Structures are given as structure tokens and as C-alpha cells.
Amino acid sequence: MLMDLASFSEEGFRSKDWVNAACHSKPPDEPIDKYLSEVEMKLQLLAENIAAQLEEQSGNAILRVPRAIREIDRVRDDALSLRGTVGGILQKLEQVEGVSATSVAALSKVDAVKQRMEAAKDTLQDAAGLAQLSASIEDVFASGDLPRVAETLAQMRRCLEVVGEVPEFADVKRQLGALEDRLEGMVQPKLSEALLARKVDDTQKLRNILIAINRFSSLEQQYTKVRMRPLRKAWEEFDVGKGTGSTANVASQEDGAVTGASFGEWLPRFYDKVLLVLEQETKWCALTFPSESHLLVPRLLMETMSAISSSFTARIEAAASEAGADLHQGTGGNAPTGAETRGGSKLATLLTLHGMTGAFARNVQHVLAAVEGEELGKVLRAVYSPFEGHKARYGELEKMQLTSEVAQLDLRGAVQRSLGARAVELSETVRRMEASVPAVMVSLEAAIERCLGFTGGSEAGALVRTLDDVILSYVAALFEVLKSLRAVCGVDGSVSGAPTTSHDDAGEEDWSTVQGALQLLTVSESLGSRTAVFETTLRNTLSTLSHKLHIGGVESPGEGTPGTSARDQPLDVAVLRLIDAPEKARRLAVLLEQAKDPRFHALPHTAQRVQSFQDAVHDLVYDVLIFKVRQRLEGVGTLPQWAAAEEENAFDLPSFSAYPLPYIRSVGEYLLTLPQQLEPLAVSQGDAEGEEGEESFLATEWVFQIAEGATNLYIDQLRSIPSISDKGAQQLAADIEYLGNVLGALSVTTPPVLATFQVCLSAPRQKLVEIVADPPADVDLNTVKHIARVRHVVQDGASKAGQH
Structure with missing residues (x-):
């Protein structure tokens, strides 16, 4: 097996891995112990060989150290000798420089004099040439060679520039201007002919002549x-x-x-x-x-x-x-x-x-793709210049447009007043009011598009002011119609507003009037929601204009991103308008920066005015819904039944009516019918908002408001009764009990004052004295004292009943 020494010098060497790898390379027929013994022997021999070589090399290195030290000493001595030699040379150079400085200064002066002399010579030559040219220029003109004339005049101008402001050549300077005008006059007709005939060569020659004389x-x-x-x-x-x-x-x-x-x-x-x-x-x-x-x-x-x-x-x-x-x-x-x-x-x-x-x-x-920067901006300004006057008047034009569109909305239908016509007029007017809201919003949205299309957004400030004014005028028109509807609904406080028809016809018309008035809530809701959505749309439009118009850092064309040209980014005329009107750009920048804040009101007066309209609608609807209650309760405090004396009878039967009087039954029936009348409104609101819980809440809210208002009106009438007999008290207690049952059927809690009236009126005189002396915690003390006074109960603290 061959030993690869490189693996032993690797950073992540692991002996176990190396041994395992060596075992994998073992011949298949060789025993593992024999193979490992051979590997171990080879490693040992190799290590001994490396140690021997290291020892030999170390000895040789030690022997070379004295020789290297001697070489270093020799180099140090040579460096010191060289330093001394260089120092001497520097001293000699300083001495030479001091001696030659005077000579160099003298040579410099001589060179300056030489240059002046050469300049004077050239000037004299130019002056002589200028005089010669001036004398011969007429001959050059006479030759008719226009290029030669142009070259001569150009040479004269160069000579004049060299000569400078010399008084002797002032006449030549004036003469040169006249001669250039003369040559220009000779060239222009020829240039005009060449341009008309589109002769390229002739036009170029004439162009060179004009360029030569600037x-x-x-x-x-x-x-x-x-x-x-x-x-x-x-x-x-x-x-x-x-x-x-x-x-x-x-x-x-x-x-x-x-x-x-x-x-x-x-x-x-x-x-x-x-x-x-x-x-x-x-x-x-x-x-x-x-x-x-x-x-x-x-x-x-x-x-x-x-x-x-x-x-x-x-x-x-x-x-x-x-x-x-x-x-x-x-x-x-x-x-x-x-x-x-x-x-x-x-x-x-x-x-x-x-x-x-x-x-x-x-x-x-x-x-004109080759034209860039300010020159292209000038071209676009010229192209759009006929519209500039109209753009400056954009706010006025837009206001005329929107005012005309709003004025054309017929909010009042021409209905002849007769039997039942009041409800028809109300319904038709409310329908027209409701239809006018989306129509106005469409007009306002179109105004935004017109502003962007006509002015590119540069007149956004005028647009905002115009929209706010137009919406205010539209809401003012709605207010006028709403004011007139109070007379139509019969709640304007005039006697003529009350119905004069029969009871059945009047009842039908009253409910029709109620339905018409309830539809005003749809108008109010539509106006509020649509104006809010429109204002959000307007604010979003304004916030996106900053990037489009480069507001915040309005730059001249060509000063933006390097390399930008007409081929890369077409210029916007709206940006050019703002560059020409920095004050307008500053005001617009403030507006557009404010529009980025979600709390910003793009239409500052609209929200407040719309809210006022909604409050007025609420008041009118409330007055219409409570009108019948108010009508039925009118004069209840002066009814003679409250002071009626007891009638004697043989069977000791109660002399008061076991049933509530007609006035309170009429009020109760009206309140019980009211939820049914509110159903169409709830359905329409539910369709608009898509939430069943919201519609039920609206109907319940109005039932509670009218029930509470009816109760307060009734309490006011009760407080106005000057005197109550026992018989009257019993009848009044029955009436109050009936109203309490109606309120309970409507899930309306009976107020403490009305409950106190019922307790004190239904109690016998002796019991009332006890209540006065020791009032329960759940009664209204002022009401108790008031009832004791009108029932003529003595409040002396002795528990005695007064005699009437």
C-alpha cells in the first residue's frame, strides 16, 4: 500500500477515519491482522525516515546561521557608507542651487520679455493685416464671392479680438458690424430660395457663411x-x-x-x-x-x-x-x-x-427623440400654451359645470295638493332626493377625472375647493327641500299643516306621510356614506399625485435621473406648469403631503354640513312619528274627568271607567302599530348594508325613541293637571296602567316618574298619606309631593286625610 502523506496535513484529519479507509483498501484474500501489522510497520518506518531527514536539515540550518550573521554585518557597513556619500552630494546640490538661483531669475525675466515682444509682433502683424483687410474689403464684396467675403470678415473679427480695445480701430469695429449685416442681407434671399427649393448643397454653403460671421x-x-x-x-x-x-x-x-x-x-x-x-x-x-x-x-x-x-x-x-x-x-x-x-x-x-x-x-x-432637457420642455409648453388660460381658470370652469349639473336636479315634483296629495308629494320628493345623491356623486367623481385629464393634477387645490363648495351648495339645497317638507308633513307648527279630512282618510294619509318621512333616513344614510367614500377616494387620488408630479422636489426637465430623455420618460406638461409656478407647486406639495394622513379631511366643511343635514332629517322624522301622539295628547291635562266628583250608587260599584279613555287608547294603538310601519325602512336599510342585525336595531331604536317621547309628552300633560279627584285619580291610574302595558309590549321600560304617578293615583287617600310620610325607595319624591298636592292630601306628618 502507498502512503499519501498529504492526508496527514489536512485540517480536519481524524485517525479513526484514516484507519477505516485503510481497512477498506485491504486485499480481499489477505487477513486483517496481517494487513494492519504491515500498515503499522510502514507508518513506523516512514515516521523514522521523516525524523531522520528533519534532524539532518536542522543541523545544516544551524551551520548556516554564522555565515548569515556575517553577511548582515557587511550589508549594514555598506549602508552606512552609502548614507555618508549621499549626504555629501546633497550638500553640493544645495550650494549649486544657491549660486544658480540668481541666474534662473534673470533667465525668467528675459523669457517674459521675449514672449511680450513676440505678442507685440503678432499684434502689429494683425493690426497691419486688419488695416489691409479693411482697405480691401470693398473689393472682396465687389467680387461677389460670398464665402470669401465671410472668411475675410471672420479674419477681421479675429484680428480685432487680438488687437483689443485700441482707439485707432474703433471705426473698424463699427465697420465690421455693418459689413456683417450687409453680408447677412445678401445671404438671406439666397438662403430663402435654397430652403424653398430644398437645395441641400446651396443651403449648406449659405449656412457656413452665416456660421462664419456668428x-x-x-x-x-x-x-x-x-x-x-x-x-x-x-x-x-x-x-x-x-x-x-x-x-x-x-x-x-x-x-x-x-x-x-x-x-x-x-x-x-x-x-x-x-x-x-x-x-x-x-x-x-x-x-x-x-x-x-x-x-x-x-x-x-x-x-x-x-x-x-x-x-x-x-x-x-x-x-x-x-x-x-x-x-x-x-x-x-x-x-x-x-x-x-x-x-x-x-x-x-x-x-x-x-x-x-x-x-x-x-x-x-x-x-423629436433627439431633443432632450429644457429644449423639449419649451416645445411642450408651446404646444399646450393655447390651453393655459383655461387651465388657470379650471376651478371656476369646474364650479360652473358642477353647479349647473346640481341645479338641473329637480328635487321637487310638481304635485297638485288635494286629498292624499300630501303623501304623494312627500314620497315623490323623497324619491327625487334619494336619486339625486348618487347622481351628484357621479358628477363629483367625473370632476376628479376631468381635473386629472385637463390639468394633470396641477390644479388639485382648485379642485378640492370647488368640490367642497359644490357639496355645500347641494346640501344647502337639500336643507331647503327638507325645510319645505316640514309643511308637507304638517309638523311646521302651523294650524294649516294639520289634516282636515275625515278620520279614516286622515289616518291613511298620516301613515303614508310616516312612510315617506321614514324614507328620508335612507337619503340621510346614503348621503353620509357616499360622501365619506368619495372623500376617501379623493384623498387617495391626492396621495398618489405626489409621485406623478414629483412634488416635494420639482425638477427642471433633464435634472432628474441621469440619462433620462424623451425616449426614456416622456415629459408631463403638468410638471412643467408647476416648474413655471413655484408658489403653486409649494401649496400643492403641502396639500398632497397632508393627504397622505388618513385623518386628513380633503373636504373640510363637507362632513360637518352632512352631519347637520342628518341631524335635521332625524329631527323631522322624529317630529313626524311623534306628531300623532302629540296631537292626541294635546289638552289632556285640562280634561274635566280628572276633577269629576264621585256619584252615589246603591250597589257600591266603582263609578270610574274600567277601560282607558279614547285618547290613551289611540296613543297605545299608534305605538303598537309603529313597529309594523318601520319594517319597510328596516328592509331597505338591510338591503343597503347587508346585515339583518343592523336593520332590527334601527327599527327598535326608533320605537324606543318614539315611545320615550310619547311618555315624556304624557308626563308633561299629567303634571299640568291642576286638580284630581278620587274618581279622576282612579281613571287616570287605569289610563297609565294601559300605557304601561303598551310600553311593556314594546319592551320599553316604564320610567320611574310614570310608575310613581300610577302608584300614587291608584292608592286610596289614606295610603297616599302614608306614601307621602314614608315614601318607598323606588318612587320619585317630587312626583309624590306633586300628586299629594293636586289630590289635596294634607302633608302635616300626622297621617290625616284632608277634606276637599
Whole structure:
């Protein structure tokens, strides 16, 4: 077996593993003990051999140590000698430097004088050349060789720059400016002809002449002037198409204009023509002006948009006005519906035209892919400039739009008041109110979309203020209707509000009125929930605008991520608007930062006003539900039965009625019928919220409120009774007991005051004296004293009954 010594030097060597591995490599026919003995012997021999070699090597190393020490000493001596030699050389260099410093300074002065002399010589040569050029320039102009003239003028300018502000050449400087203007005047007509004929070579030669005399602006101006003509002609085609007479119509059709087309129908055709021209000019300029094409084509579009900006704005305004007028005529002079308004209003027309312009702007960015940064931003500003005035007035326009849509909601139906018409009017009005809530919310959600589509969110502040104002005006309109419904329901406090029909008809109408009033709760709930959901939607929209508009760090185009260009990230005109209006951007940044907080109220006044409306609805519904109770209990305290004297009879029978009086039976029947009347409301609420427990709770809550209100009204009447006889007390106790049974059937606890009335009224006079003297813990003490006073019981503490 061969010994692999490398395994013994490994970090994780384990002797057991090595032995086991050696055993596995044993020949099959060899005994294990013999094999292990051989392995042990080989290991022992190998270890002895290694020990011998180690000893030999150690001895040799010890013998080499003295020799190495002697070598180290020799090297140290050589280093000391070298250090001394170098020190001497340094001293000599210092002496030489001190001696030569004066010579070097003198040579430096001589070199400076030499340079000045050479500069003076060059200046004199340039001055002489300038004078010569100035004298011969007219001959150069006379030759008609424009490139030579340009080169001569360029050389004169270089000479003037070298000469500097020398008084003798002031006239030459003025002459040079006039000569450059003269050459520019000679080049411009030729350049215009070359541009019109699209002659590449001639145009390049003329371009080189203008560049030589630093007149690139003239090239830009002439190029824009020539290339703008077909674009201006395309723009004026709309007016040609609107002309009257056969000649105008034929001309417009030959030029490609759409005769009689609206501006919205015509505008995409104009944009297509502009894009076609831009694509052609981009290719032509890349061939003719490879160094200036990225400047000339954008300048062409910017100058074109600037030239037509005022008429563009006028056409936008006219188209928007026409849309509103056509909408009104299309409805026969009647108020248009909300859907019609959203489809054909002034703001909708602006949004449509702006969308066309947005598509055009995206195509422009694609065509001008080589243009980046601030220059591309200027192009987009020019493209959208006709809409800027309308965007600045967005809040006003949106408010007009929403106010118009809300005003068109007919919250009151025209119902002729007659028998039963009151309930019909109430039901119809409530139905219209309920239907108006989702309609208004749809309009408000559409306003958010319009703001994002028209202003890109840059006018979000104006949107928030407008939405808050419009919702407040809508809720104010609901308040006015609600106020008028109090008269319809007969709970406005006027005598005329009470029903004057027969008992049966009045009863049917009363319950119809109750049902109509209960539906107001659905309106209230719908308004509260939908406004809350809408405000959440608005807040979420605002919170997402920060990233889109780069709010918090508004940057100029090209200052963002390195390498970003029109090909990587199209510019947003909303961002450009905010860059141009830093104060608006700051206010919007504050708003959008606040919107990230879930506690922030995007509509600060809406929630409070909606809550006030809900409270007013609750009050009206309560007044309607309690009205019949109030009507039946009116004047109960002045009924003559309470002071009636006892009647003598031969059989000593009770003289009071064993049944409650009609007034209390009417109240009890009404309260017992009330849960049944609340079932439709509970079902509608349950459908809306999807929870059966919630609907039952609502119905029970209203039953408790009306029962409690009826009890309080009854107690007030009881307190107003001036005098109660024994017979009256017994009758009143029977009435109270009946009401207590009704409350028990409704699972309403009888209040302590009413229970005290029943105890004290049902008790004989002697028992009442005892109660007064020692009142039980579960009675109301003030009520006990009041009943003793109206029943004329002497409260002298002597347990005596008073005599009436």
C-alpha cells in the first residue's frame, strides 16, 4: 500500500477515519491482522525516515546561521557608507542651487520679455493685416464671392479680438458690424430660395457663411420663416372651410379642409399635417444641418405655435361656447340632463380638445427623440400654451359645470295638493332626493377625472375647493327641500299643516306621510356614506399625485435621473406648469403631503354640513312619528274627568271607567302599530348594508325613541293637571296602567316618574298619606309631593286625610 502523506496535513484529519479507509483498501484474500501489522510497520518506518531527514536539515540550518550573521554585518557597513556619500552630494546640490538661483531669475525675466515682444509682433502683424483687410474689403464684396467675403470678415473679427480695445480701430469695429449685416442681407434671399427649393448643397454653403460671421440666429430665423408657411396655411384652412359660397368650398376641398366640420373634428387633421411636416423636416435637417437640426426643428414648431396661439385660443373658446349652445338647442330649450351636460359642456369640449393635443404632444416627443432637457420642455409648453388660460381658470370652469349639473336636479315634483296629495308629494320628493345623491356623486367623481385629464393634477387645490363648495351648495339645497317638507308633513307648527279630512282618510294619509318621512333616513344614510367614500377616494387620488408630479422636489426637465430623455420618460406638461409656478407647486406639495394622513379631511366643511343635514332629517322624522301622539295628547291635562266628583250608587260599584279613555287608547294603538310601519325602512336599510342585525336595531331604536317621547309628552300633560279627584285619580291610574302595558309590549321600560304617578293615583287617600310620610325607595319624591298636592292630601306628618 502507498502512503499519501498529504492526508496527514489536512485540517480536519481524524485517525479513526484514516484507519477505516485503510481497512477498506485491504486485499480481499489477505487477513486483517496481517494487513494492519504491515500498515503499522510502514507508518513506523516512514515516521523514522521523516525524523531522520528533519534532524539532518536542522543541523545544516544551524551551520548556516554564522555565515548569515556575517553577511548582515557587511550589508549594514555598506549602508552606512552609502548614507555618508549621499549626504555629501546633497550638500553640493544645495550650494549649486544657491549660486544658480540668481541666474534662473534673470533667465525668467528675459523669457517674459521675449514672449511680450513676440505678442507685440503678432499684434502689429494683425493690426497691419486688419488695416489691409479693411482697405480691401470693398473689393472682396465687389467680387461677389460670398464665402470669401465671410472668411475675410471672420479674419477681421479675429484680428480685432487680438488687437483689443485700441482707439485707432474703433471705426473698424463699427465697420465690421455693418459689413456683417450687409453680408447677412445678401445671404438671406439666397438662403430663402435654397430652403424653398430644398437645395441641400446651396443651403449648406449659405449656412457656413452665416456660421462664419456668428449669425446662426439669422439661419434659424430664415429657416423658421420659410418652413412655417405651409403650417400657417394648414392652420388657415379651417377658416377657409368655414367660408360661404361655392368658391370657398371648392378651394377648401382641394386643400384638404373639411367643409363645415367643427373645430374638434378638424383639429386632428391639422395635427397630422404638422407631424408629417416635422418628420420631413427632421430627416432633411439631419442631412443639411447635422449640427443644428436638434435646434431648428423644435424652434420651427415653437414659432408656429406661438404665431397661431391667440387664434388657437379663440377657436377653443368658440368651440366650447358652441358646444354649450348646441346642447341647449338640442334639448328644445329645456334644461339638459346630467349625462348630456357631461358629454357636451364647455369643460367637456375643452377636455376633448386637450386630449387631442395630448396625443399630438406624445407624437411630437417621439418625432423629436433627439431633443432632450429644457429644449423639449419649451416645445411642450408651446404646444399646450393655447390651453393655459383655461387651465388657470379650471376651478371656476369646474364650479360652473358642477353647479349647473346640481341645479338641473329637480328635487321637487310638481304635485297638485288635494286629498292624499300630501303623501304623494312627500314620497315623490323623497324619491327625487334619494336619486339625486348618487347622481351628484357621479358628477363629483367625473370632476376628479376631468381635473386629472385637463390639468394633470396641477390644479388639485382648485379642485378640492370647488368640490367642497359644490357639496355645500347641494346640501344647502337639500336643507331647503327638507325645510319645505316640514309643511308637507304638517309638523311646521302651523294650524294649516294639520289634516282636515275625515278620520279614516286622515289616518291613511298620516301613515303614508310616516312612510315617506321614514324614507328620508335612507337619503340621510346614503348621503353620509357616499360622501365619506368619495372623500376617501379623493384623498387617495391626492396621495398618489405626489409621485406623478414629483412634488416635494420639482425638477427642471433633464435634472432628474441621469440619462433620462424623451425616449426614456416622456415629459408631463403638468410638471412643467408647476416648474413655471413655484408658489403653486409649494401649496400643492403641502396639500398632497397632508393627504397622505388618513385623518386628513380633503373636504373640510363637507362632513360637518352632512352631519347637520342628518341631524335635521332625524329631527323631522322624529317630529313626524311623534306628531300623532302629540296631537292626541294635546289638552289632556285640562280634561274635566280628572276633577269629576264621585256619584252615589246603591250597589257600591266603582263609578270610574274600567277601560282607558279614547285618547290613551289611540296613543297605545299608534305605538303598537309603529313597529309594523318601520319594517319597510328596516328592509331597505338591510338591503343597503347587508346585515339583518343592523336593520332590527334601527327599527327598535326608533320605537324606543318614539315611545320615550310619547311618555315624556304624557308626563308633561299629567303634571299640568291642576286638580284630581278620587274618581279622576282612579281613571287616570287605569289610563297609565294601559300605557304601561303598551310600553311593556314594546319592551320599553316604564320610567320611574310614570310608575310613581300610577302608584300614587291608584292608592286610596289614606295610603297616599302614608306614601307621602314614608315614601318607598323606588318612587320619585317630587312626583309624590306633586300628586299629594293636586289630590289635596294634607302633608302635616300626622297621617290625616284632608277634606276637599
